[in-house]
Amino acid sequence: MNCQFTRPRWGAAAARRGLGLLLAFLSLGAQPGFGQALTALRAAGSRIINAQGQEVVLRGYNVGGWLLQESYILQTDTLNCQWRIRQGLLRTMPEAQVEDFYRQYRQHFIAKADIDFLGRQGFNAVRLPFHYDLFLTPEQRRARTAVIRDPRNDQQLTAYVEQLSRWYDQGRLFADAKNLEGFRLIDQVAEWCAANKMYVILDLHAAPGGQGTDRNINDNFRPLDLWKRRDAKGRLIYQDITVRLWEKLAARYKHDARIGMYDLLNEPHNLNASNGLSADNQELSALYARLINAVRAQHDQHLLVLEGNGYGNEYTNLTPDKLAVKDKSNLVYNAHRYWCPNTPEAADPNANQINLIRNLVAFRDQWQVPVWVGETGENSNEWFAAAVQGLNAHHIGWCHWNIKRVDSGAGLLRVKPYGSILTPEGRAALLRNVQFANCQVNRDVLAALTQPATQAPFAALTIPGTIAATDYDLGRNGVAYHDEYAARTDYRELKPTNHGGAYRNDGVDIAACPDAPNGFAVSHLTSGEWLAYTVIVKTPGSYTAALRLQPGATSGRLALRLNNAPLGTATVAPGAGWATITLTTPTLPAGQHVLRVLVEEPINQLGWLRFDAAPGGSGAGGQ
Incomplete structure (x- = not known):
C-alpha cells in the first residue's frame, strides 16, 4: 500500500485556483438520504434506511492516520507502526513531551475544516478509525508505554497484561467517559459531522492485543494476541477488554443518531491453522457473538458492521445463520476493496469472499443484509472511478481510504513533506503541514470519486x-x-x-x-x-x-x-x-x-x- 510520489510545486493560491476550477465543473449527484436531518439508521432487508423509511447509501471518507498512525501515511515506513514511532520519540524526549506531541498531532491532523470540506463535496459519512489506547487513562497508557520502551521483554508484556486484567476486574477500564480522550474525540467528530449532515462510523482499528499480524494496522506487540493471549486466570483477556470497550461505547452513544454504525473490529486477518487457529473463523464468530450480545444488552440498536477474515472480506461461519446470537437485526456486512477487478463478470468461487462486486451483490441478495465497502482506494483514478460507478449502480455504499497522505496523490489531501518525525524541526513541520489550509487538494481524485463518468478541464487552457x-x-x-x-x-x-x-x-x-x-x-x-x-x-x-x-x-x-x-x-x-x-x-x-x-x-x-x-x-x- 506504499506509493511514492514526486513532490509537486506548492502554493496556496494555486491550490485555491485549482479547486475553484474543479468545483466549477463538479457537483456530486443526489444521494439517497443526503441533506436531511440525521436520524437513526436501521436495516430493512438488504437496505439501510432512516427514520422516514428512505434508503441511505453511505458514501464517505476514512480519516485514517489520525487516531492511529499508520507508517506509510506519514512516510515513516522504516518505523512500521505507531508504537515504533512512539518508541523512536521516547529515545529523543521525555514521555510527557511525547504525550504532548500526540495531543497536538490529534488537534491538527483532522479538524473541523477537514470535515467541512468533505461535507461541501457531498459526502455523507466519515469512518473514524481509532486505537483502543485513546480510552486508557494517563496511568494506564504509561503502563503500555513501559512495554513500548522494551517490547521484546516478555516479562514486561506479561506484567502489562496482568495489570490490564486487574483493572478489568476492578471496573477501571474505560470507566471515566468524561475525561478519556477517545470519548472526547468521538463527541467532537460527531458534532462536526452532524453540522454537515454526515454520519460517523466508529471503527475499532487497533483492538487490544491486535486482531492480526500486520502491526501497521493493529499496532500489536505480538501477532494475533487478541485471539491467543491469556491472563493468569486463563481468560482471553484482550477479548474481554474489547467487549468491555464496546459496552462502554454503546452505553454512551446508544441514543446518538449522529453515529451511523459501529464497525466492531477492523480487518481481522491471518486467523488460520498455520497460525494455530481454526481454518473456518470459529474464533472470530465467537467474538462477534459476544460483541453483538454486549451491545444489544445496552439496549443499543445501532447498525453493527462485521468484517470478515482476510482483511475484512471472508465470511465462512459468519453468515447470519451461523452467528450464535438471538438478535440478528441491524447487521451490515463489510468488504475492503483493494487491487481487484471492478468488472461485472469478475467473481470469486467462494461465495463468502465478497470483495468483488458480483459477490457483494449475491451475498446481499442471498442473506438479505446490507453490504458496505468500509475501505477502498490505494490505486489509480481509473480504478477509483470504475469502482465508484460499479458500486453506485448497485446502491452499495463505500468509504474511501484515505483523506490525507504525506506527499501522495492517492489521498484526497496531499500533505507536504516535513522531514523526520524524530527531529524537533520535522515534528514542527508535520504539525503545520497536516493542517487543512496547508494541504493540496488532489482534484483528480475528487473528480474520480464524485463525477466518475465526466470529462472536465483540469486547467484553463x-x-x-x-x-x-x-x-x-x-x-x-x-x-x-x-x-x-x-x-x-x-x-x-x-x-x-x-x-x-x-x-x-x-x-x-x-x-x-x-x-x-x-x-x-x-x-x-x-x-x-x-x-x-x-x-x-x-x-x-x-x-x-x-x-x-x-x-x-x-x-x-x-x-x-x-x-x-x-x-x-x-x-x-x-x-x-x-x-x-x-x-x-x-x-x-x-x-x-x-x-x-x-x-x-x-x-x-x-x-x-x-x-x-x-x-x-x-x-x-x-x-
Whole structure:
C-alpha cells in the first residue's frame, strides 16, 4: 500500500485556483438520504434506511492516520507502526513531551475544516478509525508505554497484561467517559459531522492485543494476541477488554443518531491453522457473538458492521445463520476493496469472499443484509472511478481510504513533506503541514470519486498559449486520456500505474521535469496512447504548434486533432536530448474544443505544447 510520489510545486493560491476550477465543473449527484436531518439508521432487508423509511447509501471518507498512525501515511515506513514511532520519540524526549506531541498531532491532523470540506463535496459519512489506547487513562497508557520502551521483554508484556486484567476486574477500564480522550474525540467528530449532515462510523482499528499480524494496522506487540493471549486466570483477556470497550461505547452513544454504525473490529486477518487457529473463523464468530450480545444488552440498536477474515472480506461461519446470537437485526456486512477487478463478470468461487462486486451483490441478495465497502482506494483514478460507478449502480455504499497522505496523490489531501518525525524541526513541520489550509487538494481524485463518468478541464487552457502536457482533462481512461496500463486489478502485480509517480494519480506516466512549465512532463509515451485537453480558441485562424519533447531511441510520431479533425503530424528523429518540433495547423474555429495528442510512434517525454499565430494567419499573438 506504499506509493511514492514526486513532490509537486506548492502554493496556496494555486491550490485555491485549482479547486475553484474543479468545483466549477463538479457537483456530486443526489444521494439517497443526503441533506436531511440525521436520524437513526436501521436495516430493512438488504437496505439501510432512516427514520422516514428512505434508503441511505453511505458514501464517505476514512480519516485514517489520525487516531492511529499508520507508517506509510506519514512516510515513516522504516518505523512500521505507531508504537515504533512512539518508541523512536521516547529515545529523543521525555514521555510527557511525547504525550504532548500526540495531543497536538490529534488537534491538527483532522479538524473541523477537514470535515467541512468533505461535507461541501457531498459526502455523507466519515469512518473514524481509532486505537483502543485513546480510552486508557494517563496511568494506564504509561503502563503500555513501559512495554513500548522494551517490547521484546516478555516479562514486561506479561506484567502489562496482568495489570490490564486487574483493572478489568476492578471496573477501571474505560470507566471515566468524561475525561478519556477517545470519548472526547468521538463527541467532537460527531458534532462536526452532524453540522454537515454526515454520519460517523466508529471503527475499532487497533483492538487490544491486535486482531492480526500486520502491526501497521493493529499496532500489536505480538501477532494475533487478541485471539491467543491469556491472563493468569486463563481468560482471553484482550477479548474481554474489547467487549468491555464496546459496552462502554454503546452505553454512551446508544441514543446518538449522529453515529451511523459501529464497525466492531477492523480487518481481522491471518486467523488460520498455520497460525494455530481454526481454518473456518470459529474464533472470530465467537467474538462477534459476544460483541453483538454486549451491545444489544445496552439496549443499543445501532447498525453493527462485521468484517470478515482476510482483511475484512471472508465470511465462512459468519453468515447470519451461523452467528450464535438471538438478535440478528441491524447487521451490515463489510468488504475492503483493494487491487481487484471492478468488472461485472469478475467473481470469486467462494461465495463468502465478497470483495468483488458480483459477490457483494449475491451475498446481499442471498442473506438479505446490507453490504458496505468500509475501505477502498490505494490505486489509480481509473480504478477509483470504475469502482465508484460499479458500486453506485448497485446502491452499495463505500468509504474511501484515505483523506490525507504525506506527499501522495492517492489521498484526497496531499500533505507536504516535513522531514523526520524524530527531529524537533520535522515534528514542527508535520504539525503545520497536516493542517487543512496547508494541504493540496488532489482534484483528480475528487473528480474520480464524485463525477466518475465526466470529462472536465483540469486547467484553463487557451489558444494561443502554452499547454503543459500534464494538464490533460479530468476523466477516465479512454475518455480524457488513453494509457496502456491505467489501473492495478491484481494485488500481486506491483507494476506502478504511473511511472514517475508525480503530479496526478492517473494511469498517465508523469515525472519531474525542470524543462516543463509546471515542473513535470508526461513520460513513457507508447504507440496508441493519447491525451485530451479542453481548450478555448480565442481567435480563429491558423497557428504554429510547437511541441517540446524528448525523443526516444527510435523515430517517433505525434498527431494533433481538434474535435477529431486532423491538425497535423510531427515526426520526431531519434535522440536523447530535448527538442522542439513544430507544425502549422489549418484554421482553428473560435470557441471551446477538445484537442488531442495521439502517439503514433513512441517518444520518451512530452513537456508542453505552445500555439502561436502562424505567419500570415489571422490568429492572435501567442503568450
